[in-house]
Amino acid sequence: MPELKLIHDATVEPQTLPHNIEAEAALLGALMIDNRLVEDVQLKLKAEHFYEPIHGRIYDAILKLVDRNMVANPVTLKPMFDGDEGMKELGGPAYLAQLTGSGAALIGARDFAEQVYDLALLRELVGVGREMVENALDTSESVDPKSQIEQAEVALYRVAEQGGEQGGTKSFLQATRLAVAQAEKAQNSGGHISGVTTGLEDVNHRTGGLQRSDLLILAGRPGMGKTSLATNIAFNAAQRWRRDLQDGIDPAKSLGSPVAFFSLEMSADQLATRILAEQSGVVGSKIRSGSLSRDEFNQFARAAAELEDLPLFIDDTPGLTIAALRTRARRMKRKHGIGLIIVDYLQLLTGGGKNSGDNRVQEISEISRGLKTLAKELNVPVMALSQLSRQVEQREDKRPQLSDLRESGSIEQDADIVLFVYREEYYVAAREPKGDSQDGKTAEAYNAWVQEMQDAFQKAELIIAKQRHGATGKVRLKFESSITKFSDYIDDAYLPQQMG
Incomplete structure (x- = not known):
């Protein structure tokens, strides 16, 4: 030298x-x-x-x-x-x-x-x-x-304590101060939320929001709406952060956060189109086919203008390794103050080992461990979407179970919360009777199917199959497939009666 x-x-x-x-x-x-x-x-x-x-x-x-x-x-x-x-x-x-x-x-x-x-x-x-x-x-x-x-x-x-390393040993005094701060945040929110909001009241109520350092797995079969729910949550958290800042609320007390969305399946513009469809109420298929009316296009353009400064950052690099994802997430945390990370989806990540492709179960274990480590290191919730095995389709009741998580039990082990999206409407639609409607039996079957479709229309379930911090159970949601939007479900039976 x-x-x-x-x-x-x-x-x-x-x-x-x-x-x-x-x-x-x-x-x-x-x-x-x-x-x-x-x-x-x-x-x-x-x-x-x-x-x-x-x-x-x-x-x-x-x-x-x-x-x-x-x-x-x-x-x-x-x-x-x-x-x-x-x-x-x-x-x-x-x-x-x-x-x-x-x-x-x-x-x-x-x-x-x-x-x-x-x-x-x-x-x-x-x-x-x-x-x-x-x-x-x-x-x-x-x-x-x-x-x-x-x-x-x-x-x-x-x-x-020097060196910028996060974590380490905390005294009980330090730990209790953090716990009290979280409880105070939940109390002040009025919605019993101590983490990042999902924008869905019933989900927040069951989970307390998305908690820092937690790994959440959001799983479901194709067509259930995993990505739609993830984009809904990402938008709701980023929108809440932006609104809280505009209202002069201390960022430390905001229920929202800037979001990093790693989309390994869809491109950034496809993801943005989905979010704009959800927020503008314009049907997604019309946006893609270019068949919007003037009013619909204006609605779409207005939503795009309003959301230009939304703190939602999309990385659509395909084929990321878990190590590369963690490096990018650290950089985004440093640059943009990311408070929530979403990965769509876990099985599209690759491990870092030389022989990672040889043993898929071992590779998935490395990935799920890496995501949990990332959540702890950056002290933010990490939500990873996951595919389910085909054995779901072979059961009469197609609601997912923990055993359906594909390729590795380590996903269930590493996760703090496991959520399953289930839509009966999807399976009922696939059972539409075929044949001559003039035939008596076919007509009867068709009418029964129509009734089933009406009962299942726009209804979805979010199944909390595992939760370290609370109870398991089901949350009913509304799903509008034309604009891929999940929202809180309102039961007609509980609507206030109209005054005569």
């Missing part, structure tokens, strides 16, 4: 503090050569962890460019350091190119990052130790040794 010219203030006594300038330089060089490495180190490593101040500023600049989806290399970074005095002392922006002189740094980039971080903690520890010694040497009457010990414990705890 080329020799690095570094200048330090002698008063800082650099030789007494743990540091490794070469590791810092090698790490920065590696990050500029391969920007993808940023995702591996940025959750833990911060600019202030670098011993050399100019290295901290270079690292910060790399993060800013990558955050904007720009390439971070010596050429793109140069304008950001033209007036930097520290850079001038090192020979100017040419120092950036000097950092990338050794490609060997790529191999050990993560190790370098770990060392830079560990040495920063040691320096913090040295600072805490010095302060403890200075305070302990103070023997004036006002000194309270017990108070000093408490202050030292707080300082050591602060060092231990």
Whole structure:
């Protein structure tokens, strides 16, 4: 590696503090050569962890460019350091190119990052130790040794908690504060919701909303409306977030959230068309065939204009691995403050192993585990859609069961909540009698079928088959297939009587 010219203030006594300038330089060089490495180190490593101040500023600049989806290399970074005095002392922006002189740094980039971080903690520890010694040497009457010990414990705890890592051990006090905050949020909502709203009152009532760090599986056979329900929930959460912000509600108290929707089956424009059909009330088939009336087109265009700034972000990259999805989700969380992730659908993801295609059950286990880890890491609910096995079709009662989840019991094991979408209307429609309507038996069967269709019309069930935090059961929903919209079901029997 080329020799690095570094200048330090002698008063800082650099030789007494743990540091490794070469590791810092090698790490920065590696990050500029391969920007993808940023995702591996940025959750833990911060600019202030670098011993050399100019290295901290270079690292910060790399993060800013990558955050904007720009390439971070010596050429793109140069304008950001033209007036930097520290850079001038090192020979100017040419120092950036000097950092990338050794490609060997790529191999050990993560190790370098770990060392830079560990040495920063040691320096913090040295600072805490010095302060403890200075305070302990103070023997004036006002000194309270017990108070000093408490202050030292707080300082050591602060060092231990550094690094930007989420999670870790929480004291019961910390845990209870979080629990009380969630309960307060549910109380203030008026709807008993402590998580992200689904926009469906009965579902919110049963689940308390979508809870942070939960993995939810939404499963069903083809034609049941899984994607429709997922897009409904995504829209409702994003719309609530936008409305709460407009009303001046503290984002921490909003029941909505920005949403990341990973659509591995449908393109972003198809998904957007569905949502616009739901919100404008315009039949989806007319939108696709271009047979809208002028009024319908105006309705559609008006809905599109109103929803332009909806905080719903769609990634329709096909064939994502679970590792790539997690990387993209982390980036979206950082850039857009994502509070809900939806994946459509789980079986279209691939694992990261070399032989991942050889053992599908093992691969699905890796994927479901990865999604649960993502929910915990980002502290957001993750809803993954899932296909069901064909054995559902072979039963007389076609309501799904947990055993119908395809390919792996680990999906059921990793999930905090398992939801099944079921529409009797779909199966009744498939049983339409065929034959001559003049025939007495056929006419009788047809009339019975019509009655069945009327009973099942626009009715759907959301079956809560598993819920770690609450009871299982069924929620009745209304489903309008022409605009693929789920909404709360209102039973005619409970409607208020008309006054005479």
